[in-house]
Amino acid sequence: MSDSDRRSPNIKDRGRAKYFHGRKGILADFKERLEFARDDPEEGSTFLIQAAPGAGKTALLHECARLAAIEGFAVAEVDPHKFLDPEVLHESIDTSWMRWHRWLTHGSASVDVGVFKAEVELGGAAKTPLGVIEKGKGGLVLLLDEAQLMNDLAVGTGIPFIGAKALLTAIHNGRTGHPVMLVAAGLSATKRAFKDMGVSRFKDNCYVELGPLKQEAEREVIKDWLKKDGRAKGDPTPWMDAIMRKTHGCPQHVAAYAQAAAIHLRATGREMTPEKLKTAIEVGEMKRTKFYESRADGIVRKERQCIARAMANIETDGTIDKDIVIASLREVCSEEKAEDVFTLALSNGVFDLQGDSYVIPIPSMRRWFMASYFIERDPPTHPHRA
Numbered sequence: 001m002s003d004s005d006r007r008s009p010n011i012k013d014r015g016r017a018k019y020f021h022g023r024k025g026i027l028a029d030f031k032e033r034l035e036f037a038r039d040d041p042e043e044g045s046t047f048l049i050q051a052a053p054g055a056g057k058t059a060l061l062h063e064c065a066r067l068a069a070i071e072g073f074a075v076a077e078v079d080p081h082k083f084l085d086p087e088v089l090h091e092s093i094d095t096s097w098m099r100w101h102r103w104l105t106h107g108s109a110s111v112d113v114g115v116f117k118a119e120v121e122l123g124g125a126a127k128t129p130l131g132v133i134e135k136g137k138g139g140l141v142l143l144l145d146e147a148q149l150m151n152d153l154a155v156g157t158g159i160p161f162i163g164a165k166a167l168l169t170a171i172h173n174g175r176t177g178h179p180v181m182l183v184a185a186g187l188s189a190t191k192r193a194f195k196d197m198g199v200s201r202f203k204d205n206c207y208v209e210l211g212p213l214k215q216e217a218e219r220e221v222i223k224d225w226l227k228k229d230g231r232a233k234g235d236p237t238p239w240m241d242a243i244m245r246k247t248h249g250c251p252q253h254v255a256a257y258a259q260a261a262a263i264h265l266r267a268t269g270r271e272m273t274p275e276k277l278k279t280a281i282e283v284g285e286m287k288r289t290k291f292y293e294s295r296a297d298g299i300v301r302k303e304r305q306c307i308a309r310a311m312a313n314i315e316t317d318g319t320i321d322k323d324i325v326i327a328s329l330r331e332v333c334s335e336e337k338a339e340d341v342f343t344l345a346l347s348n349g350v351f352d353l354q355g356d357s358y359v360i361p362i363p364s365m366r367r368w369f370m371a372s373y374f375i376e377r378d379p380p381t382h383p384h385r386a
C-alpha cells in the first residue's frame with residue numbers, strides 16, 4: 001500500500017464475548033484436535049476460522065484459548081507480522097503468554113485454575129522463527145486474529161518471508177517436535193493468504209466457515225443480555241422475539257441490539273414496556289450503523305459514493321466485479337489509489353473473496369453504503385438566472 005494513512009484502521013473488536021453461547025460443534029472439534037496433538041505432536045495443525053466481519057471469530061478464538069488452557073496448553077497471541085523476526089516472535093509469545101495466563105486464570109471464573117498447567121518454556125535465542133518454537137517445551141497454542149492481514153507478508157521472497165513460511169508449514173504439518181496448534185481467524189481472504197504461505201489442505205474439521213448463530217444460541221445470548229446485564233423484570237420473550245427479527249443470527253447484530261436493550265433497561269427501571277422496546281430497537285439500529293461506518297473508515301466520501309455506485313451493479317449471484325469497482329473509483333482518483341481503496345475495503349470486510357469472486361458479505365452493509373452515499377448525493381446545483 002502506498003501512503004501510510006491508507007492502511008487498515010486496524011478494526012479490533014473486543015475480545016471475549018460477555019455472554020458466549022453456541023458454536024458447540026466447532027469447539028468439540030477443536031477440543032478433539034487438541035487431544036490428538038497432545039497425544040501425538042505430529043497431529044499438530046492449523047485451525048482456521050474464516051468469516052465475515054461481526055460473525056464472531058474473535059469471540060470464538062477466545063473460547064478456543066480457554067479450552068486450550070484447560071487442556072494444559074500455553075496460549076499466546078501473535079499478529080501476522082510477528083512471524084518474520086525470531087526475536088520479535090520470541091518476545092511476543094513470551095509477553096502474550098503471561099497476559100493470557102492472567103486472563104485465563106483470573107479473568108474468567110469458568111477456568112479451573114488448578115488444571116492450568118502449561119509448561120512452555122521458551123528456549124534461548126533462535127536464528128529462525130521455527131527455531132523459537134522448536135526450542136520450547138510443552139503444548140503451545142498460538143492465536144492469530146485478523147489473519148487476512150497475512151496477505152501483506154506474502155509479497156516477500158526474502159529471508160524473513162521464507163522463515164515465516166517455514167514456521168507456518170511446520171506447525172501445519174506437525175513438524176515442530178511438540179504439540180503446537182495455530183488457531184487463526186480472519187476474513188475470507190485468509191485461506192488464500194495461508195495458501196500463499198504454503199499452508200493448504202487442512203486436517204479434518206480444521207477449517208471452519210462461520211455462519212450465523214443457531215436460533216437457540218441466539219436466544220440464549222439475547223436472554224442473558226436482557227436478564228443478567230439489563231436485570232429485566234418479568235418474561236423477556238416479547239423483547240427476545242423483537243430483537244431476533246432484527247438480528248438473524250449475526251453475532252454483531254445480536255450484540256448491538258441486545259446490549260442497547262440492556263443499557264436502556266438499566267437506565268429506565270427494569271420493566272419491559274412496549275415504548276421502551278421501541279427506543280431500544282432504535283438505539284440498536286444506530287449501533288449497527290456505527291459498525292458499518294467503522295468498516296468504511298479511511299475511505300473518503302467521494303470514494304464511498306463510487307463504491308456505492310459500483311455496488312448497484314451487483315450480479316444476481318451476489319458477486320461483484322472488481323473491475324467495476326476500480327473503474328468507478330477511477331472517476332475520482334488515480335489507478336494506484338483506486339487499488340489502495342479497494343484493498344482497504346477488502347481488508348475491512350466491505351468486500352470479501354469467495355473462491356475467485358468478490359462478494360459483499362453483509363447484505364445490510366450494501367444497503368447502508370447505497371443509502372448513505374448513493375441516494376443522498378450532493379443535491380443538483382440550481383442553474384443561475386440568465
Ligand SMILES: Nc1ncnc2c1ncn2[C@@H]1O[C@H](COP(=O)(O)OP(=O)(O)O)[C@@H](O)[C@H]1O
Pocket residue numbers: 013014015016017018019020021022023051052053054055056057058059060213221251252253255
Ligand atoms: N457465540 C457468541 N455468543 C455471544 N456473543 C457473541 C458470540 N460470538 C460473537 N459474539 C459477540 O458478537 C460481537 C461480534 O463478534 P466478534 O467476535 O467481534 O466478530 P468478528 O471477530 O468475526 O468480527 C462481539 O460483541 C462478540 O462479543
Ligand SMILES: [Mg+2]
Pocket residue numbers: 012013057058059145
Ligand atoms: Mg474480530
